[in-house]
Amino acid sequence: MSLQIEATIATFAGKLHKIVHESSAVGGQMKFNLFLPAQTSTHKVPLLYYLAGLTCTGDNGAEKGGLLCPAAQHGIAIVFPDTSPRGAQIAGEDDSWDFGTGAGFYLNATKAPWSTNYRMEDYVVNELPKLLEQQFGKEIDMSRQSLFGHSMGGHGALSLFLRYPNKYKSVSAFAPISNPSECPWGEKAFSGYLASKEEWAEHDATELIKKYDGPTPEILIDVGRGDQFYQQKQLLPENFSDASLASKYANKVNLRIHDAYDHSYYFVATFAVDHIEHHAKYLN
Template sequence: METKPSEISSSKMFGGYNKRYKHFSPTLGCSMTFYIYFPPSPSPSHKFPVLYWLSGLSCTDENFIAKSGAQRVASTEGIVLIAPDTSPRGLNVEGEADSWDFGVGAGFYLNATQEKWKNWRMYDYVVKELPKLLSENFPQLETSKASIFGHSMGGHGALTIYLKNLDKYKSVSAFSPVANPINCPWGQKAFTNYLGPSKADWEVKISSDT
């Protein structure tokens, strides 16, 4: 299967381009899509810092790109926006699409430990696979200069990923993050299924993912 990203759409915006890509993810075991917003480049050799956006529950890689208007600022400041999807898709795991707050569209940016949900490894995808993929295929991106932010579930993902990887990101921001998932219904539902019934295991996983 093709792990190298292939462009599947492109649209011009604020002097730059929203480009959508598809690739097979060995980490997740399925095809994944992500968006890159490229601002206008001052020269062919110019390298851009990157800003990862993590979306919330029920979202895809398309929501932020279509609705935020963040490209205007990214164009002015010369920053590349990266918007990955929120979970694996197309695996046809029983129950993956039964509810809006778990499974498809609700990966919670963690690595599941329960066998049924073993492909839900969004932490490894965002932190390890995607940056490597970008570095190898987009020479105009300076992936060593990266920051991360997100909304809701993605705000939780951004905060936890940043705090566990202070050497990888320059900054973090979160909009209305799920900041206490252990003590809210969304988090309890997701963590019970992805990580098992033990709250002690949840705390360990949140503080130190592998």
């Protein structure tokens, strides 16, 4: 299936493409943003996946995250996927902001009726890379890929990195939902999308890191102490950090908790340079 470029915007000497395509993974149309830094015709660039949070689209991180300038400086492409299928015509998909539309949780649903369309894990891990390889393979080096994300997207970045240990070079997260099996957001999503509770641990970063047995690049996590969702125990990053201490990842999770910062894109933009530099160490 071909990608259609709806708009191209010049920025930081590179290009931001706004792209639409038909997805076989989710059974409908999907949109995403792709930033390509300036490059020579003989030099391919590595790729970062930025996974956004609840209610977001592929536009939020590209427009508000402060990520494009440091990515341009380090010669890194960034793809900004959507957060769920759109218009799947499933009863109830638009009833709440934290489940259904805009809240795909980067997993493949196993419970009907969500299992037909809500297959964001397959979309991000398999379909999207193949499409990018087909259309941008002369510009992007698909052998060098990494993940980062915000909130629900931080959950997605951590869990997909740990589920596919040889696919990504590095991972980081802004205010991630770190232990979804133990917080209201995760409990709602997992009980709605997954057919059995036994499946929850397979999509929970805190559980996944306990048995992880792949490469161990440092994991960078930033959280604001003023984040209302951190205060409400939705994020639980300490659970993830604590679990790592008894794993192969012992002392390689850099959890930084900052006074005052909230959950917004002001917070993401504040630490955007740190995260791009973190990934540049492993991608370049």
